[in-house]
Amino acid sequence: xxxxxxxxxxxxxxxxxxxxxxxxxxxxxxxxxxxxxxxxxxxxxxxxxxxxxxxxxxxxxxxxxxxxxxxxxxxxxxxxxxxxxxxxxxxxxxxxxxxxxxxxxxxxxxxxxxxxxx
Numbered sequence: 001x002x003x004x005x006x007x008x009x010x011x012x013x014x015x016x017x018x019x020x021x022x023x024x025x026x027x028x029x030x031x032x033x034x035x036x037x038x039x040x041x042x043x044x045x046x047x048x049x050x051x052x053x054x055x056x057x058x059x060x061x062x063x064x065x066x067x068x069x070x071x072x073x074x075x076x077x078x079x080x081x082x083x084x085x086x087x088x089x090x091x092x093x094x095x096x097x098x099x100x101x102x103x104x105x106x107x108x109x110x111x112x113x114x115x116x117x118x
Contacts, residue, residue: 029107037100
């Protein structure tokens with residue numbers, strides 16, 4: 001995907017080298033930022049899922065040791081699962097957006113600098 005975005009950008013710039021507008025660079029940098037944001041969210045999710053499961057099991061075991069009856073333990077487990085998933089989703093989205101924004105800005109400056117050196 002990265003190569004296709006960069007080849008699209010190179011072909012767009014090669015067709016119209018006299019244009020001084022940075023729109024192709026903006027579009028390409030947003031696409032690159034989005035790709036890197038999604039990849040970083042997937043990588044964070046790969047780490048977050050095992051950590052979330054361990055946390056969830058630990059809390060349920062602690063609730064069991066403190067004498068919670070099974071029915072209330074099931075209800076608490078459902079509430080806990082929803083709360084943990086909401087928290088993980090919020091963190092993943094926030095960090096993915098941050099990575100996407102940083103990569104988009106860096107990508108824009110690198111693409112503009114590449115054009116100036118050519």
